[in-house]
Structures are given as structure tokens and as C-alpha cells.
Amino acid sequence: MNRKILKTLEYSKIKDKIHRFLTTTMGEDALRRLGPSNSPFLIQKRLNETDDGFHLYRIKDGIPVPRLSDVTIYLKRLNINASLNGPELAKVGKILVSTSALIRFFEHLRNNGVHFERLYQIIEAFSDIPAVSKLLRRSIDEDGNILDGASHELYGLRKRLTDIDSKIRSQMDRYLNGKNAKYLNGSELTVRDGSYVIPIKASAKNHFGGIVHDQSASGETLFVEPAKMISLDNYYRRTKLEERNEEHRILVNLSKTLRPYQKDIIRNTKVLGHLDLINAMAHYAYVSRSTKPTVSKKNWVNLKQARHPLIDLHKVVPNDIKIGEKYRAIVITGPNTGGKTITIKTLGLLQLMGQSGMFIPADEGSQIGVFDDIFADIGDDQSIEQNLSTFSSHMDNIVDIMHHITPHSLVLLDEVGSGTDPNEGAALAISILDAIGKINSMVVATTHYPELKTYGYDHPGTINASMEFNFKTLKPTYHLILGVPGQSNGLNIAKRLGLDQSIIDEAKSLTSNKSQNINNMITQLTKQTHYARYDAKHLRHELWAATKLHHELASAFDDYKKHQHSLNLQAKERANRMVNEIKKRANHIIDDLHRKEKAVGNAPVKENELMNDKGKLNSLQQNVHLKHNHVLTKAKEAKALHPGDDVYVKPYGQRGVLITHLNSKHQWEVQIGILKMAISDGDLKKIKPTKPKHSYTMVKRASSSVVPPTLDLRGMRYDAAMEKLDKYIDSALLSDYAQVTIIHGKGTGALRKGVISYLKRNKRVKSFQYSPPNAGGNGSTIVKFK
Structure with missing residues (x-):
């Protein structure tokens, strides 16, 4: 890109805004070198990097790049066998520490499944040198001071210096506070020429001996190092010199250690600067509400609700700008200060930003082209270059x-x-646009000349446009209207400002009918475009709301499907547990039938006993069709039941007839053969009545010695029932039953309590419990024997 366009469109001001978010001098250097590219590959790569940074800014507040200084110039001195000083080594150490920290940071993101298009590839260019980093941390602090642990020799020398200093201070303290204090002009220990001295009176100079290092302005006070302290001070100085020599040796060795890694560390600094720039561009994109544009392979531009980035967000008027697909030239007409210049600057500046890898202040889905260069002749008072205000300057440009x-x-x-x-200017403008059209460059031109409105209609690949004007407020709205040329507003404005109607009429008579007709047509087009834009804005809002709702519903449906799958798994697990339990109970019933057959020999088992056992087996059947709604099915069946209906009794697998609805809400008295039983309505299913058939029934009486597995005490008085219960239990024990069922009914509960009390007292009873809900519930009790 030519430098002139960067200055004309104030590209540097965008870089200044990005500069605020940089933390390293390497990032500043990368920003200085940043400029628009005409390589689609490079542009897309830069946009992907900014997109990665933008994504990371939203989830982690950006890349954690600390404040760092460029050390490249220091490291290059290693090529001439120079040594680095403490502060320089400290900066190198900080580079290495930051490198290691960022490698760990991105490794954590990778392990957590965070996806990036480019950042992981950039991080792979880092060279982690943990041994050198550890050595520098142990030897140099953040301010560049050499630490005691840099070497054993340095540690010993500094410990010796501390001891010598302590001895000197102790000895000097005796001078200040001992018997010689009367010869002093103060009690403060001071330092002159690197030696501790005491302030003595000039008259007592010969009393102490030693070296005079300084005197007061009046000459009454001498700062003397006593003779007894000279040898100790010389010892301290010799040790201090040894310390400096050791520190120099340490710096030399550390520099030698860095020398093989010089290129790696320089590469690390460049990567850090690159990451810092990505971070800053992402941060600026966030605060400026910018989005990632797509890059058109056909060089088409489609900016949706584009905003000039240097105008306040709360004041700027966004506009849709398209060029390339249907037309390669736009002619914008309209009044002064209507926003024409800002519009073409917005197009040019957003192209520069997008081709630099920056997000642009426009809505999602915006598209940029890839231009090999952008040229501008912007020379009015809104331009940066004020010297382009004359015709000759325009022509030169x-x-x-x-x-x-x-x-x-x-x-x-x-x-x-x-x-x-005006006539020459309009002709020249048309010729210039024709010449640009022959080269097939894209062009956006602003003008006041009405001749160019006709040009926009007559030339293929060219479209008229205008800046909207509000006649009620006599102010521009700054909205760009594509397809509609700007109209002449002078007479209308003059009329609204109060100019005499006769003058207005006279002016109209001097203008051609053709011009007036064109203005009227433009007025109608402007109104239609205004309403269309309003409708489009309203529809965009509704589309956004509908899209948001769709995403929310889709997410909720996914959650529902996951929850449903989880419930199905839980239901299947419960069903498996129920099946295992039912198998155990079924085996127990079968064993009970075998025992009965053995007990009665060849004698047939009574019908009611078989019915009871068959009912127990049928009650084990479970409905496993989870998709059916049992609640609704049962509710419908219950409503259809009436006395006299033929029903199928599910627990017993038998037909029956409804007699009456019992006091309980869900209990019916049912006639099953010769038996009457209380059955829950959930265990009943209405069936069609069968036609009566003439048949003969043969009944065989079983031996009276057979004891049934069920005792029915309903309808009996309390005392008689307890006597019969006692005899029945004895008979059941003699028949070697494992368990029996006592039917005592629900009623007032007195008979049930008596049965329970009896069973608790009987030592042969192992356990007892109420029957399952589908077999009588608390109207009967199952008794197990020891």
C-alpha cells in the first residue's frame, strides 16, 4: 500500500488505539511494522490469529503476556564475546520465565479442548530452556542485582563483609559513646570516601590520629577515620574488591551460558511480541465492537452497518456499503456536510484494517475485498491534507x-x-470515471454535479447513491441510500427557512421542467427507500430474536434428549432389578405348588387354591413398555367401569363381574366364579360379555383333610375368628406349609389387629407382612413359618 493513503485515511490513529493495549516493546515493534497486505493467504492468517485472540479474551481475559523489554540488542553483543550486566541478564531471565509460563498456559487450554486456528502453531515456535532460566533466577533478581546464591565464593565473601562491617560499626560506636565522646562534635557515624568517620573537634585532631577525610564549612569539625580503624577498613576494601571480581566472573559465566541459546531467545522475543500484538488487536476489537470479516475471493466488498472507527460509538451512523458484485463504480451525490466524505473514508479505512488482519467495526457477515492498492483524492476541509484544496492540486493527485x-x-x-x-468540471469528472472504468478499477466518487446522476443511470456497472436529508429538520441523517441519486434541496430549504413564495416561484420558473420532474422522482424514491430501510431493520430484529429463540429451544431439546436417555437407562436398571426379584418370587410359588401336590397325593387340588396361586404368578407380570402413558390409560379405564360389567381381573388372570363400588375410591367388589373379592380398579379391564353356553359342570370334592393355603375370616365375629385362626395355623403347620395367607379384610381394623396380635405371640411364626397392593394390600396378611 502507498504511504499516502495510510496518512489520508488516518490509519496511524487506529494503530494508536491498539498501542494502548500492548505490554511489550517487542509488541510495539510488531505494531510499527504492521500494514495492509495484498496477499489473501496472509490476510486470512492474520484474521484467524485475531479471531483466536478475541476468543481467548472472552474466556480468559486474553493472553497473559507480562511487561517485557526487547533483549535482542543485548544478545547480539554476545557475538563479539561481550558480557551482559545484571539488569540485562534480568530482562533475559524474564523472557525465559514468560516463555515457560505461556507454554504451560496453552498446554492447559489444549488439554481442556479449547480450539484455536493459529495460536497453538505460534506457541510451537517457542524454545523452552528451563535449565538456563533456573540458573538466572538463582543468580540475578528482578532488578539485576547478583544474588548471594550465585556462587559459593560470593556467598562467603558477602558473609565476611557483613562480619567486618559489624566489627567496624562496633568499634566506631565505642568512640562515639565512650570516654572520648567529649572530643566529638556530635554522636552520628557518617561515611566519607567509602570509609566510616567520626566528627571530632578541630582542637582534638592529634588525640585520635588517623586520616582526615573531610571538614565542616566552618572548619570546627573534622571527619576523621581513627588510626586503629585503618587496618580494619583496608581489610574491608580488599574483601570488597574480591567481591567485585567474583561478581564479574559470575556475569561472564552467565553470558557464556546464554551464548549457545542466543537465536532461540531472540526467536522467543519475536513470538512474545507477536502474541502481544494479537492480544492488543483482539482487545481493541472487543472495545470497538468490531467483527471478523470474510475475505472475498472475487474481490467483492459487502460492509454491513459499517461505522467509522474514529467517530464516537454513540454518535456514528452505520451504513451498508456494497461494491464489486453488481457494480464497480458508485457515484454519491448529496448536500454538503451530509456524510459523503466520511462514507468513502469509512470504506477505505475498513479495507485497510481488514487487509491488516484487524477486525472491522461492522456487523457479522461483512465481507472485504483484497486490493493491491487503495488511492484517494480527498481534498476538502475534512481532509487531513489541506494543501489539496485547489483544482491544480486535485489534478496532480x-x-x-x-x-x-x-x-x-x-x-x-x-x-x-x-x-x-461547473460545465467543464462535470465533463472532466465523467471523463475521469470513464478512464478508471476502462482499467476496471473499483471507484467511489462524490460530486455535486447533476450531470453525474445521469451518468450513474446510463453506464453499466455504475450505481447512483446519495446521503439522506430530512426536510422536516433541514438536517442530513448521514444514511447512505444506494440506487437513489441525491436531489437538489436548495429551493425546498429556502422555502422552509421563510423565503418569500414569489421568489421561490420565480426560481422554479427559471429551472427546467425536466429538473423539477427528476427532483420529484428522487423525492418519491427517497421516501420509499426510507420505509424499506425501516422495514428491513424491523425484520432484522425479528430474525435475530427468532434465531436466538431457535438456538435456545435447540439447546433445551438437546438437554431434554440427554435427560430422557438417562431416565431410560435408570428405568431399565430398575426393571432388571425387578425381574430378578420376580424370578425369586415365582420360583417360591412354583416350589409351593410342588409341595401341595406331594401333600395331597393323587387327590386334585381345589379350584380356589389353583386360582390363588395362578393369581400370584400373574401378579408378577410387569409392563415394560416405557413409552405408554399408564396414568392416562388407567384413568380412561376407570371411567368406563359400571356395576354389572364383565371385567378381566389382571392379578388372577380370570374373568369376573363387577358387583358394587366399595367405600374405597379405587376398590370394586368382583364376583369370580363362586368367590367375591375386593379388587383395585387399576387391576381391572373392561371386556365384552360372552354369550351363555349350555354346559354341565362336574365338581369333585377333595378330601376334607386337605388344608387350603388361604384362610378367609371376613364376616366372622372376633372371638370365633380368633379360635378358627388358632386351629388353622396348627393345621397349616401339620401340612408343612412354608407360608399361608390370612384374609381379614380392612373394615374397622379390629379383626386385623387381632390377627396381628395373635401372630406376634405365636412362636412358630417366622415373619408376617401385608399382601402386595395388587393381591389385597392390608386386607390380608402373608404368614411365613419357621
Whole structure:
């Protein structure tokens, strides 16, 4: 890109905004070198990097790059066998520490499944040198001071210096506070020329001896190092010199250690600067509400609700700007200060930003082209370059542009052909646009000339546009209207401002009917476009709301499906447990039948006993069709039941007839053969009555010695029932039953309590419990014997 366009469109001000978010001098250098590219591959790569940074900013507040200084110039001195000083080594150490920290940071993100297009590849360029980093941390602090642990020799020397200093202070303290204090002019220990001295009176100079290092302005006080302290001070100085020599040796050795890793560390600094720039560009994109544009392979531009990035977010008016797909030239007409210049600057600046890898202040789905260069002739008072205000300056600029444009260039012309006679200016503007059209460059031009409105209609690949004007407020709205040329507003404005109607009428008579008709047509088009834009905005909002609702419903449905799958698994697990339990109970019933057959020999088992056992087996059957709604099915069946209906009794697998609805809400008295039983309505299913058949029934009486497995005490008085219960239990024990069922009914509960009390007292009873709900519930009790 030519440097002139960067200055004209104030590209540097965008970089200044990004600069605020940088933390390293390497990042500052990377920002200085950043500029628009005309390589689609490089542009897409940069946009992907900014997108990665933007994503990371939202989830982790950005890349944790600390404040760092560039150490490249220091490391290059290692090539001439120079040594680095403490502060320089400290900065190198900070680079290495930051490198290791970022490697761990991104490794954690990778392990947690965070996806990036580019950042992981950038991190792979890092060279982690933990041994050197550890050595520097042990030897140099953050301010560049050499630490005691840098070497054993240094540790010993510094310990010796501390001891010598302690001895000197102790001895000097005796001078200050001992019997010689009367010869002193103060009691403070001071330092002169690196030696501790005491302030003595000038008259007592010979009393102490030693070396005079300084005297007061009046000459009454001498700062003397006593003779007895000279040898100790010399010892301290010799040790201090040894310390400096050891520190120099340490710095030399550390520099030698760094020398083999010079290229690796320099590469690390560049990667850190690159990450810092990505971080800053992502941060700026966030605060400016910018989005990632797509890069058009056909060089088409489609900016949705584009905003100029240097205008306040709360004041800027967004506009849709399209060029390339259906037309390669736009002619914008409209009043002064209506926003024409800002519009073409917005197009040019957003292209520069996008081709630099920056997000652009426009809505999602915006598209940029890839231009080999962008040229502009913007010379009114809104331009940066005020010297482009005369016609000759305009022409010089346009001549230069015409020498450099290609079919892949974008040209921005503000008030093309202005500054000369209107007729000549309009003709010249049309000729310039024709010349640019022959080269097939894209061009956006602003003008006041009405002749160019006709040009926009007559030339293929060219479209008219205008800046909307509000006639009620007599102010521009700054909205760009594509397809509609700007109208002449002078007479309308003059009328609304109160100019005499006769003057207005006279002016209209001097204008051609054709011009008036064109203005009227433009007025109608402007109104229609205004309403269309309003409807489009409303529909966009509704589409956004509908899309948001769709995503929320889709997410909720996914959660529902997951929950449903989980419930199905739980239901199947419960069903498996129930099946295992039912198998155990079924085996127990079968064993009970075998025992009965053995007990009675060849005698047939009574019908009611078989019915009871068959009912127990049938009650074990479970409905495993989870998809059926049992609640609704049972509710419908219950409503259809009436006395006299033929029903199927599920627990017993028998037909029966409803007699009456019992006091309980869900209990019916059912006639099953010769037996009457209380059955829950959930265990009944209405069936069609069968036609009566003439048949003969043969009944065989079983031996009276057979004891049934069920005792029915319902309807008996309490005392008689307890006597019969006692005899029945004895008979059941003699028949070697493992368990029996006592039917005592629900009623008032007195008979049930008596049965329970009896069973508790009987030592032969192992356990007892109420029957299952589908077999009588608390109206009967199952008794197990020891």
C-alpha cells in the first residue's frame, strides 16, 4: 500500500488505539511494522490469529503476556564475546520465565479442548530452556542485582563483609559513646570516601590520629577515620574488591551460558511480541465492537452497518456499503456536510484494517475485498491534507493515481472535478470515471454535479447513491441510500427557512421542467427507500430474536434428549432389578405348588387354591413398555367401569363381574366364579360379555383333610375368628406349609389387629407382612413359618 493513503485515511490513529493495549516493546515493534497486505493467504492468517485472540479474551481475559523489554540488542553483543550486566541478564531471565509460563498456559487450554486456528502453531515456535532460566533466577533478581546464591565464593565473601562491617560499626560506636565522646562534635557515624568517620573537634585532631577525610564549612569539625580503624577498613576494601571480581566472573559465566541459546531467545522475543500484538488487536476489537470479516475471493466488498472507527460509538451512523458484485463504480451525490466524505473514508479505512488482519467495526457477515492498492483524492476541509484544496492540486493527485491503478485497485474520489467551471468540471469528472472504468478499477466518487446522476443511470456497472436529508429538520441523517441519486434541496430549504413564495416561484420558473420532474422522482424514491430501510431493520430484529429463540429451544431439546436417555437407562436398571426379584418370587410359588401336590397325593387340588396361586404368578407380570402413558390409560379405564360389567381381573388372570363400588375410591367388589373379592380398579379391564353356553359342570370334592393355603375370616365375629385362626395355623403347620395367607379384610381394623396380635405371640411364626397392593394390600396378611 502507498504511504499516502495510510496518512489520508488516518490509519496511524487506529494503530494508536491498539498501542494502548500492548505490554511489550517487542509488541510495539510488531505494531510499527504492521500494514495492509495484498496477499489473501496472509490476510486470512492474520484474521484467524485475531479471531483466536478475541476468543481467548472472552474466556480468559486474553493472553497473559507480562511487561517485557526487547533483549535482542543485548544478545547480539554476545557475538563479539561481550558480557551482559545484571539488569540485562534480568530482562533475559524474564523472557525465559514468560516463555515457560505461556507454554504451560496453552498446554492447559489444549488439554481442556479449547480450539484455536493459529495460536497453538505460534506457541510451537517457542524454545523452552528451563535449565538456563533456573540458573538466572538463582543468580540475578528482578532488578539485576547478583544474588548471594550465585556462587559459593560470593556467598562467603558477602558473609565476611557483613562480619567486618559489624566489627567496624562496633568499634566506631565505642568512640562515639565512650570516654572520648567529649572530643566529638556530635554522636552520628557518617561515611566519607567509602570509609566510616567520626566528627571530632578541630582542637582534638592529634588525640585520635588517623586520616582526615573531610571538614565542616566552618572548619570546627573534622571527619576523621581513627588510626586503629585503618587496618580494619583496608581489610574491608580488599574483601570488597574480591567481591567485585567474583561478581564479574559470575556475569561472564552467565553470558557464556546464554551464548549457545542466543537465536532461540531472540526467536522467543519475536513470538512474545507477536502474541502481544494479537492480544492488543483482539482487545481493541472487543472495545470497538468490531467483527471478523470474510475475505472475498472475487474481490467483492459487502460492509454491513459499517461505522467509522474514529467517530464516537454513540454518535456514528452505520451504513451498508456494497461494491464489486453488481457494480464497480458508485457515484454519491448529496448536500454538503451530509456524510459523503466520511462514507468513502469509512470504506477505505475498513479495507485497510481488514487487509491488516484487524477486525472491522461492522456487523457479522461483512465481507472485504483484497486490493493491491487503495488511492484517494480527498481534498476538502475534512481532509487531513489541506494543501489539496485547489483544482491544480486535485489534478496532480488524480494524474498520479491514473499512472498507478490496476484492475485490482480501489479509487476514492471526493468532489471529483470540483474547483473549476461547473460545465467543464462535470465533463472532466465523467471523463475521469470513464478512464478508471476502462482499467476496471473499483471507484467511489462524490460530486455535486447533476450531470453525474445521469451518468450513474446510463453506464453499466455504475450505481447512483446519495446521503439522506430530512426536510422536516433541514438536517442530513448521514444514511447512505444506494440506487437513489441525491436531489437538489436548495429551493425546498429556502422555502422552509421563510423565503418569500414569489421568489421561490420565480426560481422554479427559471429551472427546467425536466429538473423539477427528476427532483420529484428522487423525492418519491427517497421516501420509499426510507420505509424499506425501516422495514428491513424491523425484520432484522425479528430474525435475530427468532434465531436466538431457535438456538435456545435447540439447546433445551438437546438437554431434554440427554435427560430422557438417562431416565431410560435408570428405568431399565430398575426393571432388571425387578425381574430378578420376580424370578425369586415365582420360583417360591412354583416350589409351593410342588409341595401341595406331594401333600395331597393323587387327590386334585381345589379350584380356589389353583386360582390363588395362578393369581400370584400373574401378579408378577410387569409392563415394560416405557413409552405408554399408564396414568392416562388407567384413568380412561376407570371411567368406563359400571356395576354389572364383565371385567378381566389382571392379578388372577380370570374373568369376573363387577358387583358394587366399595367405600374405597379405587376398590370394586368382583364376583369370580363362586368367590367375591375386593379388587383395585387399576387391576381391572373392561371386556365384552360372552354369550351363555349350555354346559354341565362336574365338581369333585377333595378330601376334607386337605388344608387350603388361604384362610378367609371376613364376616366372622372376633372371638370365633380368633379360635378358627388358632386351629388353622396348627393345621397349616401339620401340612408343612412354608407360608399361608390370612384374609381379614380392612373394615374397622379390629379383626386385623387381632390377627396381628395373635401372630406376634405365636412362636412358630417366622415373619408376617401385608399382601402386595395388587393381591389385597392390608386386607390380608402373608404368614411365613419357621
